[in-house]
Amino acid sequence: MHHDDFQKHEGRIFTKSFFALLALVLIGVYFVGLRCVRGIGAVSNMSDGFPWGIWLTYDVATGTAIACGGYAVAILVYIRHHMHYHSLIRSCILTSMFGYGLAGLSVMVDLGRPWNVYNFFVPSQWQFNSVLFEVALCVMAYTVVLVIEFLPAILYSIETSEWRRLRQFVDGLHPVLAPDREKLLSGIEKVRSTAGWLRPKLDRILIFFIVLGIALPTMHQSALGSMLLIAATKLNPLWHTGFLPLLFLINCIYIGYSMVILESLISSFAFRRPYETKELSGLAGIIPWLTVIWLSIVLGDLAWRHQLGAAVRFDFYSCFFLVEFALVAIGSIILFRGNNRNSPRWIFVSAVLIVLGGGLYRFNVYLIGYNPGPGWQYFPSLAELMITVSIIAFEILGYQLLVKLVPVLPKLHLHGHGKPQEKVHDQNRNEIKPREAVAG
């Protein structure tokens, strides 16, 4: 990784939004506690007819697609070799890391007998017929790969940090409690030199993990579609097709690019940084090609299975199908116009439409188009929703925190094209690299 491309965001950590998000997280923690004591039924509206609710549908099936930015941009940078997108990659990997890590966390909330999860690693229990087995192993492996991909940023910060906060904290302690100053300094120095020793070694083999980080999502995102192949009699024919794995794969890539656009625009807006318009309009040019392929497969498949009539019947299922289809289609049409691709506003609007449409597709497959038979109904309960909300809050919280601690965001001088930004660049360098002060 090329650390010069990235910088820390300088700002206070304990902001108002920090505490608001923290409150949401704590509410979620309370409900998870309730779930552990009194069973899943106590907090959720899931039933024997709808054994998979919003936790699986949003947090896992949709959440991992939303977290596919790291995957989608990695394809672009390392396989397509468009290095000018490299400045986006670290924040993408960070959000992917959170997305996948928290999907894993909510699976642990969702599983009825999580203490038995070790059976995934017991060869005699391996079950190669099960799509879920493949999804589970790939997602676990990918989460580890994401952490490894992000590790250079953390090692770099450890190496260059002054440890000012830690030292202030120690200085503030009572003399009895405070550890020996000399020992502390040499300890810090040891940690830092270990990080400095590890980082170049990791950098050398990192490409193999990066490629693994492309292969694994290709596998498990398509497998997420295969999951519902078995529900031939329950999933509405509008969505049940042998093309589910392929549709899910393309779907996650265009959602991934759209999310990169949204994350970049939102964080630029929130952190008052200039928009990365050049990179984003490039991404916006790729999305409509993917969605057009996707939409044509959907239509062609429906026609082939003689379901086009059902798609325009305007009943419950048909309406959800049409909304999903229209959202993706309108979003793509906007992006086909070159002028729109250069306007942050239009890019934002179409990315929102495409993420909503693509996400709705996953909801349709996992929940809305799923009909276990007469008498069963599902709508998530408040507690169930709060657990999901708190997981999202935790994700945003972690992102806010890490971009302030670790160089993640693209360095500003990459975007201005003009000279005036040079100064900012130099200032930042000085802020990040005061090494001598500590060494002395």
Add this chain to the structure above:
Amino acid sequence: MKRQNRRDFLKAIGSGASLLAVAPAAMASSAAASAHLNNDELGMLYDATRCVGCKACMSACKRVNNDDGNLECDKAKFDPDGIWDTPDDLTGNNRTIIKLYKEENKPWSYVKYSCMHCQNPACVSVCPVAALTKDKVTGIVDYNKDVCIGCRYCQVACPFNIPKFQWDRAMPRIVKCNLCKSTFLKEKGTTACADACPNKAILFGRRKDLLEEAGSRLQQNPGKYIQKIYGEKEVGGVNHLYLAGVPFAKLGLPVLPEKAPPEFSEKIHHTIYKGFIAPIALYTVLCLIALRNLKKHEPALKPESAEGK
């Protein structure tokens, strides 16, 4: 610009191209696939016309399997102490249930629900840790709580909605009939419900004997029965068979295709992952491309030259 973009995504989804080829292939060959039935497996024949709705089978099942299945009472609202067991459906507390179907000016019919013990069970196919297994000799579909992770994929997969989950427990299990495998069958050689039935509405035996018996009943009393053995062909054949005088769909036994769901899903899944060749090939190809890119454009890694490109 456009041309380049098209190349972009072609390369991006190139890895998914194998999927494109696989899906139609699996669909086309699905008609040809026929499950080889094993009629020596154990099963039951429930004759709804003989059932008097006494529910002796339900109480026998619970008495025998209470500890094995960690079952409790389904409490009614009037009964906070849990003296009465009042299930209104198959739940996490019972493996079988009798219901009464009433239609005005038509004969009424009881119906018994429990695991169908499919010849090619979807629940076994989807269980990621092999907590659900099908015995090769007896054909019994059994559940192992010590392995189960509680993902409930079996519930999603089962076309009959049979496996139930203990939603109100901190340590929940999946509950379903296992033909008294570790309890009554081991001791007495039959199932508790078949043993308890006073009117021989439930027969326990090998599938071929049950089919023969059901066939002769249909022949002897053609007016009494719907002329069909439910379960003979549904989802590739099941070992729990039904005879009834009322259309099966009305009794809550769904109209299902003759093909077992796993045939479709496993075909697609296995074609993609056969011998793990495709994933390894994908990884190797991606590695080669990425390494070549890195080498070829080593100087381009500097942001300035990348911009110039």
